[in-house]
Amino acid sequence: MLTNHAKLMQFFSVANEVTGRKKLQKMIYILQKCGMPFEEKYEFHFYGPYSEELTLRVEELCNLGFIHEEKEDKINYYQYHYTITNDGEEFLHQFAMDMPDFSSQVEAMKGKSSRFLELVATMLYFDGLSTEENIAKVHTVKPKQKYTNEEIQAAHAFIEGLKQ
Amino acid sequence: MAYKDEQLHEEKVFKDPVHRYVHVKDRVIWDLIAAPEFQRLRRIKQLGTTNITFHGAEHSRFNHSLGVYEIVRRIITNFEGRPHWNSEERLLCLCAALLHDLGHGPFSHSFEKVFKLDHEYFTQQIILGDTKVNAILERVAKGFAQDVSDVIAKTYKDKLVVSLISSQIDADRMDYLQRDTYFTGVSYGHFDMERILRVMRPMEDQVVIKYTGMHAVEDYIMSRYQMYWQVYFHPVTRSAEVILSKILHRAKVLYEDSNYTFKLEPTHFLSFFTGHVKLQDYLKLDEGIVSYYFQLWQEEEDDILSDLCERFTNRRLFKYIEFNPNLQMNEWMELHRLFMNAGIDPDYYLVVDSSSDLPYDFYRPGEEEERLPIHLLMPNGELRELSRQSEIVESISGKKRTDHKLYFPIDLIEKIEDSTVKKRVEEILSGQGEVKNAN
Numbered sequence: 001m002l003t004n005h006a007k008l009m010q011f012f013s014v015a016n017e018v019t020g021r022k023k024l025q026k027m028i029y030i031l032q033k034c035g036m037p038f039e040e041k042y043e044f045h046f047y048g049p050y051s052e053e054l055t056l057r058v059e060e061l062c063n064l065g066f067i068h069e070e071k072e073d074k075i076n077y078y079q080y081h082y083t084i085t086n087d088g089e090e091f092l093h094q095f096a097m098d099m100p101d102f103s104s105q106v107e108a109m110k111g112k113s114s115r116f117l118e119l120v121a122t123m124l125y126f127d128g129l130s131t132e133e134n135i136a137k138v139h140t141v142k143p144k145q146k147y148t149n150e151e152i153q154a155a156h157a158f159i160e161g162l163k164q
Numbered sequence: 165m166a167y168k169d170e171q172l173h174e175e176k177v178f179k180d181p182v183h184r185y186v187h188v189k190d191r192v193i194w195d196l197i198a199a200p201e202f203q204r205l206r207r208i209k210q211l212g213t214t215n216i217t218f219h220g221a222e223h224s225r226f227n228h229s230l231g232v233y234e235i236v237r238r239i240i241t242n243f244e245g246r247p248h249w250n251s252e253e254r255l256l257c258l259c260a261a262l263l264h265d266l267g268h269g270p271f272s273h274s275f276e277k278v279f280k281l282d283h284e285y286f287t288q289q290i291i292l293g294d295t296k297v298n299a300i301l302e303r304v305a306k307g308f309a310q311d312v313s314d315v316i317a318k319t320y321k322d323k324l325v326v327s328l329i330s331s332q333i334d335a336d337r338m339d340y341l342q343r344d345t346y347f348t349g350v351s352y353g354h355f356d357m358e359r360i361l362r363v364m365r366p367m368e369d370q371v372v373i374k375y376t377g378m379h380a381v382e383d384y385i386m387s388r389y390q391m392y393w394q395v396y397f398h399p400v401t402r403s404a405e406v407i408l409s410k411i412l413h414r415a416k417v418l419y420e421d422s423n424y425t426f427k428l429e430p431t432h433f434l435s436f437f438t439g440h441v442k443l444q445d446y447l448k449l450d451e452g453i454v455s456y457y458f459q460l461w462q463e464e465e466d467d468i469l470s471d472l473c474e475r476f477t478n479r480r481l482f483k484y485i486e487f488n489p490n491l492q493m494n495e496w497m498e499l500h501r502l503f504m505n506a507g508i509d510p511d512y513y514l515v516v517d518s519s520s521d522l523p524y525d526f527y528r529p530g531e532e533e534e535r536l537p538i539h540l541l542m543p544n545g546e547l548r549e550l551s552r553q554s555e556i557v558e559s560i561s562g563k564k565r566t567d568h569k570l571y572f573p574i575d576l577i578e579k580i581e582d583s584t585v586k587k588r589v590e591e592i593l594s595g596q597g598e599v600k601n602a603n
Contacts, residue, residue, distance in 0.1 A: 002489055002516050041276075043284065044318045046331075046370075046536035055528065056520040060566040064490040087490055094493055126319075140321045144369075 006095040012084040026117035033124040048122045119155045168304045182342050186234040199296040207450035212271045213404040218348035231339035236261035248366040260315035266290050270451040273523045278412040279436045288313045289443045323369035332538045352390035355383040372539045382556045385527050403481040406571050410512045411472045487570035495592045506580045519567040
């Protein structure tokens with residue numbers, strides 16, 4: 001359904017540029033958890049909440065020429081940059097939509113690392129647990145990341161800030 | 165003897181068209197298969213509406229679940245004694261494999277989209293709630309049900325265990341590719357599973373493939389790619405799926421309309437309409453019940469609901485054309501207006517369906533730490549991502565192929581009375597390429 005494509009275009013329009021697929025995945029998930037009406041289905045994967053639907057939808061937007069993807073070879077892996085194109089802006093203009101304003105959340109997330117956003121997304125994934133259980137779960141599912149108490153506290157404060 | 169160690173006096177076998185035999189020796193597994201929540205999977209087809217296109221695709225989630233269990237059983241038999249493998253996790257792996265799809269409902273993709281449900285949530289509810297399955301698992305050990313649930317939810321502490329059930333080369337995919345190939349009758353999905361099982365190696369937090377098995381894995385990736393485009397993304401199946409989603413949507417809209425009364429109260433759907441689906445309501449709904457309602461709703465006063473149900477039941481599907489939202493957005497909006505002028509509700513009868521609306525994924529290595537790729541274990545002990553080593557896999561995973569189609573009922577267009585409107589609709593549709601029959 002094109003409505004979901006248009007919602008993502010709205011995101012790219014607000015974000016201006018997104019660096020990294022992992023970061024993109026976590027940003028949309030965090031926005032969903034903030035109540036924004038993105039409908040991509042997420043599951044917990046090896047590196048935290050991940051949506052195959054989002055991956056494919058972004059590919060579709062790139063194929064349609066609405067989003068420009070730039071691939072950068074980082075020797076051991078590739079990194080991707082996304083920007084909205086003129087055709088994308090035109091599509092968005094035609095597809096009138098009523099979306100809540102999420103620019104402040106996007107702005108706050110853009111300045112954060114993908115590692116930090118992965119922590120935030122993971123904490124939000126287990127937000128049904130108590131604070132202690134939530135922290136224990138983060139360490140259980142992500143033992144290799146070795147998140148420090150400071151990072152967890154910062155993520156907690158960040159989540160509180162997003163809710164305001 | 166503790167329940168978790170209890171063995172059947174004699175090994176039981178299920179004859180299986182894909183794996184020849186499914187072997188069961190553990191009492192726990194035998195009891196889980198007999199549980200009503202697991203037996204319910206017999207009444208839910210593995211491929212939903214695909215049997216409308218491939219008439220043989222009548223196999224159930226029950227068949228598939230037994231198949232995944234059998235593959236995991238064979239993998240961990242091979243793992244015994246290898247480094248990184250903890251044999252204490254054996255029963256946990258078998259239970260998670262058997263139960264991984266327990267929360268699927270009838271036509272679950274459409275139900276999930278329309279009613280905002282998540283089958284994984286219901287899998288957890290069945291495993292952790294007041295069910296026979298939960299009672300069996302908790303008899304194994306206190307907290308065992310939670311462990312099984314965590315493995316299926318991919319949040320269990322031991323990632324190696326999780327990756328057996330859920331990774332880019334897991335027992336789930338290896339079973340459904342072969343099983344769907346067998347039952348649809350296509351020839352694309354074959355690969356040498358025995359070879360792959362022989363070259364799988366347990367590592368600290370994932371299953372990897374010994375480098376000598378790369379070509380067998382290439383075959384598996386190729387099978388996956390072909391099955392997506394030839395079976396899972398088949399445009400005719402998608403036409404049926406579009407109509408199914410619209411039926412559910414229409415029924416919900418009518419329920420919310422206080423001026424509309426169903427001829428027979430749709431009891432089984434009420435909690436889905438209100439958004440408060442209790443586990444017991446969810447478990448009662450199977451494909452037999454859904455088909456029953458679709459038969460009944462053909463007699464409803466509402467023209468849209470009765471028409472859509474008649475189409476779905478009698479396979480009178482929507483036609484389709486290729487659609488490019490970038491180049492054809494204006495035409496699509498004009499069609500929308502023309503349909504309204506002609507009295508055909510475009511919300512139900514003019515539908516864009518995209519490949520991202522379907523619940524299947526391709527192999528993608530992804531960005532670093534985006535998702536876990538398939539790793540080859542090289543002779544020097546290093547791990548190499550598959551597409552960095554295999555040109556065949558690189559060529560497939562690098563190719564981004566997506567697909568959008570526009571679905572519509574040609575018979576209603578042919579009946580449009582206003583000749584100007586009808587002519588313009590036909591012009592637009594024929595100008596966008598060949599109109600294809602979803603037959």
